[in-house]
Amino acid sequence: MRSQSILPSLLLSLALPVCLTAQEKKPDKPDTPPAEKTEGKEGEKKEPKKPDADKPVVTSGTVTIGGKEIAYEAKAGTLPILKPDGKPSAQVFYVAYTMKDVKDAATRPVTFCFNGGPGSSSVWLHLGAFGPKRVDLPADGLTPPLPPGGLVNNEFSLLDVTDLVFIDPVNTGFSRAEDPKNLSEFLGVQEDIASVGEFMRLWVTREERWRSPKFIAGESYGGIRGGGLAEHLQQRHRMYLNGIVIVSGLLDYATLMSAPLNDVPYEVLLPALTATAHYHKKLPADLQADFKKAVAESRAFAFGDYASALLKGSDLTAAEREVVVKKLARLTGLEPKLIEEQELRIDSGVFREMLLRKEKLVLGAYDGRVTGRDGDESENHPQIEPFMRVVGSIAAASMNAYLREELLFEKDLPYEVLAPQPNWNHGKGNSYTSVSGQLAEAIKQNPHLRVLALLGWRDLVTPPDNMRLSVRQMHLPDELRGNIEFAEYESGHMMYTNRPDMEKMHADIAAFMAKALK
Incomplete structure (x- = not known):
């Protein structure tokens, strides 16, 4: 007899990790805002300081991409998810990288990044693919490194084409509900979309980035989150995206279960x-x-x-x-x-x-x-x-060390790389979770919205044709079908663990963003 499929259990941890090698210039000495500076004798090493609520810790660094050195500012902190009465219901942890010396922020794109699960922090896209630092793995992504691993500068970071904001959804990373008894308010398809959407609204408001082009990049279940966010942001906040990058993702559970x-x-x-x-x-x-x-x-x-x-x-x-x-x-x-x-x-x-x-x-x-x-x-x-x-033993160590030693963000709570999400609410009714209809509506309402789906040929969790089938079945007029395109890679779910794929991924995303901004 045929054995029961293991896909449902795998989907509970859809997200993973990291990459290659190359030495770059060490980050500049951190620039800490006045409220965050630490006292000490001259020459004495400054210790990380627990940040005040809503006040990020600010540091500076450089990364060389394509032979060009880029100076950036990094902010690590939390933003509140606000109730209708203005009181916080949760705190969402994030790390944002913005390029320095930009004359007009309205011309500089910003990309909001997250992984999947549900239950994964953003560590994989952060330290594996897009951020200015990445975990040092063998170039082919096949051989485990010696724990605890280490970080190198990321010559394939997307900071040459966009600012980056890495989001840890509630109950992942350092993100927590204000009252643990109300955690269920965030654990569901639409609940999750609403809270991440509220984070994005508040971030662009506080950072004065409403006029900037905006992209989303989501891995695995991040495709569900990203597809739903596109319509939610338009309907709830009148925020129109320029593009969505879906990394080894899905839009319909019916294609996998x-x-x-x-x-x-x-x-x-x-x-x-x-x-x-x-x-x-x-x-x-x-x-x-x-x-x-x-x-x-x-x-x-x-x-x-x-x-x-x-x-x-x-x-x-x-x-x-x-x-x-x-x-x-x-x-x-x-x-x-x-x-x-x-x-x-x-x-x-x-x-x-x-x-x-x-x-x-x-x-x-x-x-x-x-x-x-x-x-x-x-x-x-x-x-x-x-x-x-290959990657599981080093992600947590790398992230914890990086946050505390380089970004100078200190918190006593454990950083939850992969956290169980009890009783995730997939919605009412006897049906499969799906956001392909929401994404189609978002594109019809915003015909400038473009989507790039990255597909790894050896991905046996979210295989390439799951996305292709969802897109074929979407109700879109013929003139908008070209808004969705695909890029294929030789490796698997985390194609960025394979150096040739990671190099291609950077080129594919950069070209996609340039096209979306024309």
């Missing part, structure tokens, strides 16, 4: 299985020789004969079933017998466990290029996630 009458997740996963089997050289010679041909054949089958066969159910004849089994074996590298046992439905866990069974290796979910040994061949799902071993 199977059910007795929903086989779509198996269809959207198949091309990624083919791409991953190709990486491990498990495809027939003709497909192995041509990656584009392999993926095109897999995609055509997934949304053609395969989808039709799954819809037929028991009406599928024995001869038709045999054809499907042979085709799936050709496109996945798995044994026909296993495909039969799984009732033609190959989920990520079975594939990760069985593709390299002869080599006694299992694949990573977030990046199917990564392998590991779990030592248990009695199961047909992996007992470990090898990719987590």
Whole structure:
């Protein structure tokens, strides 16, 4: 019998991490506002000071991107989420980087960044992809570094094209509800969108950035948050975005979570299985020789004969079933017998466990290029996630050290990198969470809004075709379909852990923003 899919449990921790190497100039000595300066004898090292509420700690630094040195100001602090009566209901932690010596802030874009989960802080996009510092990982993103890891200047930071604000949603990072008993007010699809939207409103108000071009960048569940925010910001605050960058994201849970009458997740996963089997050289010679041909054949089958066969159910004849089994074996590298046992439905866990069974290796979910040994061949799902071993042990140490030692932000609370979100409210009714309709409405109301979806071919958590299917099914007029574009990468969910992908990602996003601002 087919095993139960592990996608729902994986979705509870959709977000991960970090990158490469290169030495840059050390940050300048911190410039601390008068209220935050610390006393001490000349030459004595200044200690971090616990910031007052609503007063960020300010430091300065430089980063070299594309051969050009950029001086920036960093602010680390919290902003309140305000109730209708003006009283705070939560404090949201953020780190903002703004380029110095900008004559007119109205000409300088600002991008609000967050990860997913729900339950993830923004550490992954912050120290993995976009910020001026990044975690130092091997260039291929396949080998774990020696803990606790270290930070290097990020030559692929987006600070050359946009200011950056990294947001930790309530109950992640240092962000907390004022009254823990009211935490449920923030733990839900629409609740989360509203609170992040309120943070953005207050930040642009206090920083006098209403006239600046505005972008959102969200990873994984951040696609749900970002897609919903686009419409919410327009309706609630009359704030119109210029663009959204969705990193390995989703807009519709129906593309990822199977059910007795929903086989779509198996269809959207198949091309990624083919791409991953190709990486491990498990495809027939003709497909192995041509990656584009392999993926095109897999995609055509997934949304053609395969989808039709799954819809037929028991009406599928024995001869038709045999054809499907042979085709799936050709496109996945798995044994026909296993495909039969799984009732033609190959989920990520079975594939990760069985593709390299002869080599006694299992694949990573977030990046199917990564392998590991779990030592248990009695199961047909992996007992470990090898990719987590590449990055999981260093993210918390890097972030805690960076906040306290370089940004000089001190807080006794634990920084929650990945926090459980109890009883997340997906909304009323017996339906899948979806924001594709909200995003479509936002684009129709704001035809200048553009969307860039970044897709990793070896992402077995949010496979590329989940986004492509959502976009195909969106109710948009033909003249606005070009507002949404895609960029593909060789690695997985955190494509920025692979140096060539990270370099391409910077170029893709920079070009996207330039187009959105024309």
